[in-house]
Amino acid sequence: MYWVNGISKKTISLNNRALHFGDGFFTTAKVQNGKIDFLDWHMDRLVISAKRLIFNNFNFNLLHKEMQQAAAYNDIYNVIKVIISRSNSHRLYGYRCNNDIEPLRIIHVSRLPKYYTRWIHSGIRLRTSTVRLARNSCLAGIKHLNRLEQVMIAIWVSKNDTTDEALVLDTDGNVVECCSANIFWRYKYQVFTPSLYYSGVNGTMRQLVLKLLPKLGYCIREVTVGPEHLKNANEVFITNALLPLAPVNSIDDCVYSDRTLFHLLRFHIIHNKI
Secondary structure (H helix, E strand, C coil), X not given: CEEECCEECCCCXXXXXXXXXXXXXXXXXXXXXXXXXXXXXXXXXXXXXXXXXXXXXXXXXXXXXXXXXXXXXXXXXXXXXXXXXXXXXXXXXXXXXXXXXXXXXXXXXXXXXXXXXXXXXXXXXXXXXXXCECCCCCCCECCECCCHHHHHHHXXXXXXXXXXXXXXXXXXXXXXXXXXXXXXXXXXXXXXXXXXXXXXXXXXXXXXXXXXXHHHCCEEEEECCCHHHHCCCCEEEEECCCCCEEEEEEECCEECCCCHHHHHHHHHHHCCCC
16 A cells, blocks of 8 residues: 555656665654554654755655554554655756745555574574675665665575575675664673674664663774674674564574574563553
């Protein structure tokens, strides 16, 4: 089911800038009992993205209302995706845009991937992707519509029978994230996650875990390190808004079996003890 600017429809203009330039951003959230999990966190993400990408004349109150209406549409769908585009392009101006025009709001509801349940309960295998992320502090952290790197990583994963997800590095060889998730690893009471200053997506669940860890007695550090830093970790897990957490069983030839922090975080998130 799709809505465009609050109207149920499945078409947009062929001049849309999302189609021509990937000019926009998005967020994906989990829906339970007709309500969006951590809605305020997703709205904050959209506000930050709009400011950094210089989207003007954006009616966030209207979008908030439309998202809630879409989430309550029926009980079949448990995923909501919100795409914001800078409306239509006129070839006369090329990349230039008219920022006085209100952005396009696209909302789509669907179902959770079936394999997510298996990931949560059985854990996942990671392998280091041969596809690297470019370093660009201008766009780092934002979930913008330019996702070609992730498309190429997903193709790489689909051709590899020994992995469920990818450990993704940047062009300098530093750990950044997975294809569709953020990553954390633990040594005793110290927890690490990659810095996203130059690349990667600052996921809503990543932000939530960063806030929650100190309350649970863990020290958290955002670091710029290579994949060798994960080899001796006690446990590794990934996060995204839909999972929201899954334990990592292995990265390449390294095996992890401890799930202490994974279970603790999952309990607090499921029961909204944040």
